[in-house]
Amino acid sequence: MSVGRMLTGLALAVILTGCVTERPVSLPNGTQGWAVQCPGAAHDISDCMNEAARICGGRYQILDRDGSTVGGAAVATGNSAVFMSGVHRTLIVSCQASGG
Numbered sequence: 001m002s003v004g005r006m007l008t009g010l011a012l013a014v015i016l017t018g019c020v021t022e023r024p025v026s027l028p029n030g031t032q033g034w035a036v037q038c039p040g041a042a043h044d045i046s047d048c049m050n051e052a053a054r055i056c057g058g059r060y061q062i063l064d065r066d067g068s069t070v071g072g073a074a075v076a077t078g079n080s081a082v083f084m085s086g087v088h089r090t091l092i093v094s095c096q097a098s099g100g
Contacts, residue, residue: 019039020036020038020047020048022034022035022036022037022051022055023035025092027063033092033093033094034052034060034094034095035090035092036051036052036090036091037088037089037090038089039089040087044089045065045067045091048089048090048091049091052093056093057095059096060093060094060095060096061094062092062093063092063094064090064092065091065092066088066089066090067087067088067089067090
């Protein structure tokens with residue numbers, strides 16, 4: 001396999017996949033919230049929602065939601081090429097106390 005093909009394959013893998021991650025953020029009211037990211041074509045917004053439920057122990061409120069297409073790469077496929085774009089999704093959530 002040529003170096004060019006390996007780099008193309010690596011670029012495609014990075015664009016199509018990504019890990020669901022979270023990090024604490026300060027909310028405007030001074031409390032802690034979470035920024036949950038689920039990038040790549042291998043994930044969708046439900047992956048972000050599942051991660052928010054996990055870190056909040058079930059209940060959470062979505063304060064902001066962003067989904068955008070970022071970057072991209074032309075991937076050679078035989079005698080042609082396919083353009084693949086990266087997807088970036090983020091939820092900002094606030095954990096809610098369990099109701100009783």
